[in-house]
Amino acid sequence: MKIEVELAKLVAQAINNLFNYPIEEGLVTFQKTRLEFEGDTTLVVFPFTKVSKKSPEETAKEIGEFLLKNSTSVQKYNVVKGFLNLMYTDAVWIDFFISHYNHHQFGINSIPTGKTIMLEYSSPNTNKPLHLGHIRNNLLGVSVSRLLEANGHKVVKANLINDRGIHICKSMLAWQQWGNGETPELSGMKGDKLVGKYYVEFDKKYKTEVTELMAKGLTKEEAEKKSLLMQQAQEMLRKWEVGDKEVRKTWEMMNEWVYQGFNVTYNLLGVSFDKIYYESNTYLLGKEVVEYGLQKGVLFKKEDGSVWCDLTADGLDQKLLLRSDGTSVYMTQDLGTAIKRFEEYPLLNQLIYTVGNEQDYHFRVLFLILQKLGYQWAKECYHLSYGMVELPEGKMKSREGTVVDADDLIQEMIETARQTSEELGKLDECTEEEKNKLYYTIGLGALKYFILKVDPKKKMLFNPKESIDFNGNTGPFIQYTYARICSILRRAGEPAYNHLLLNIANFTTEEKDLIKCLSLFPEVVKKAAEEYNPGEVANYIYDLAKTYNHFYQTVPILRESDEMLKSIRVEISRFTASVIKNGMYLLGIEVPERM
RNA sequence: GGUCCCGUAGCUCAGCUGGAUAGAGCAACUGCCUUCUAAGCAGUAGGUCACAAGUUCGAAUCUUGUCGGGAUCACCA
Known part of the structure; x- marks a missing residue:
């Protein structure tokens, strides 16, 4: 304060x-x-x-x-x-309370800073369905974008879809060979799942082939090179690159399936974007930059024609930017897209990449090269590096099938919410539609809070057997507190007695503790944005909800006979509800009026 | 091997720009629904903050070392 x-x-x-x-x-x-x-x-x-x-x-x-x-x-x-x-003095708290209690945007929506930030997140591959790791990425993206907006920045939410490359060709090839014309419509399978299935199928068949070749006496490397399937996939990629009509047609069709599937998941998660980039459009970017870098002397060419950047003076290695055959690598593309983005958005002040910490090195190199190339804005690039979501057995690996599928998990959460709600049986007055909406709200609240409450920088553990709690430091706990307050407000009716508030003489400790807690919200929003850490907000709202529940259980609100005290407590409750709602919004979590 | 990150209660996490007796939740155990929603509240128990030195009035927090875990260093993406 x-x-x-x-x-x-x-x-x-x-x-x-x-x-x-x-x-x-x-x-x-x-x-x-x-x-x-x-x-x-x-x-x-x-x-x-x-x-x-x-x-x-x-x-x-x-x-x-x-x-x-x-x-x-x-x-x-x-x-x-x-x-x-x-x-x-009590006057401090009374002043604070009177000047803020009916400010619906308290803590949010400060004066515009005039700063525009592009936040990239999600960035999926189109050959496999989304899993828990992607969920963390997406939720972080949504929350951080809202935190930045709440601090007055303008945010461009960007998604860069990796829609091309050898991996997509593998799915395409497998589908052509063994798919019998299967489509999402025919089999009723979600598009991304279907494409993912063929990616796995390819891998399986490919491994068998390699094993067979090795049985004939070839080494592993030789077998992998000789593999007919791999050669076919590579041939397909070559055709794709020269724009072969048939290949492109299949590619477009299968990618479309994936996008439809992704959109279902994105909608369930409440994820959206302002700008979607496709790698098929951007993968050639960066080659001119290499030329420019060579002229500038920042890059150098080896005898075989490959182009590198020497970063040994900065304690790093040499980094390849163009292969000897003149084709570009991932880093080259990233250089190109970064430059393109600042050209597209001349007013861009900052570019944030939400990408897992396994790519820490990549981004160090990327930003360093941009700096060496002389781009002033290079220092405004930031890698929002988050830790992996691990299972008790360790890291999730798509190839080994040890992934927690995003859609499955979401459905599980909704189902648990349904069961818990039915057991408690408080929803008799609700229609089926309202109930379903509520199960969704609670299920996703539990999932999102579970993930966002931990510091993004740290790795986190998810145990499928224990699943996600609905009691204690959880999303549903906070939602419940909100619903409880709503119930009170419904009974309290219109706040017609606000003028009484002006006569507040003092507060009880419970009231004061709650007001003290409420007063911290703006600082929390600021700090969370500065640190790109939604966990700050999560921990704060939990603390607030706990403080409120104590208040609720200790002092009478509607039962208070003194009209003034009653109105003060109702208004404190209303204020608390508002902060909970705003805070949860920053986490991308909805809040129900009854549960 | 080089670089980087991490070791806090049985489990999952806060606390880390140095500050008081290290905090929550889950799990375990006690109480509290005839009164505003018990997905709640109140309480008990659980710790050598991996280990060892150092810096100082003071270290979970900063430095160094040791041990343990992970990531990364491709003419992969």
């Missing part, structure tokens, strides 16, 4: 006056007061004892006295060892 800024100024003044030592107010920081002590904020005075030349207790006491005299916000203080605990 603003009040701490003022207090910091006063503390600096106090140190100047009392100990005759000038100090930057920015160096004065407050920390949370521990629960077991009385106070609203705490100043650690150890750092000032050098200047005061007095004991920590004495120093704290003198500063405390100074603040008491010179600040209208400080009601009293206490000193424990070197800790100065300050307690605000």
